[in-house]
Amino acid sequence: MASTEETGQTTGTADKDYNLIWFTEQSLSNALRLENYIQDAERDGDDELATLFRKAQAESRKGGEVGKQMLAKRLAG
Secondary structure, eight states, X not given: OOOSOOOSTTTSSOHHHHXXXXXXXXXXXXXXXXXXXXXXXXXXXXXXXXXXXXXXXXXXXXXXXHHHHHHHHHHHO
């Protein structure tokens, strides 16, 4: 029976480290994806939706930056 929990035996990376890497990647990936959504909304003249996506993109960028800083600090230590 396969386990749904990863504790580092399979990947060689502790859960908390893996989770931080995953979070950082997903935040940055989301910021990229939202750029397409912003362009779609702008192309359709929907400023309200474009604004929503810009706010979400800013939060995703923020999460990515915080994640990168935390990763750098932990890798240096």
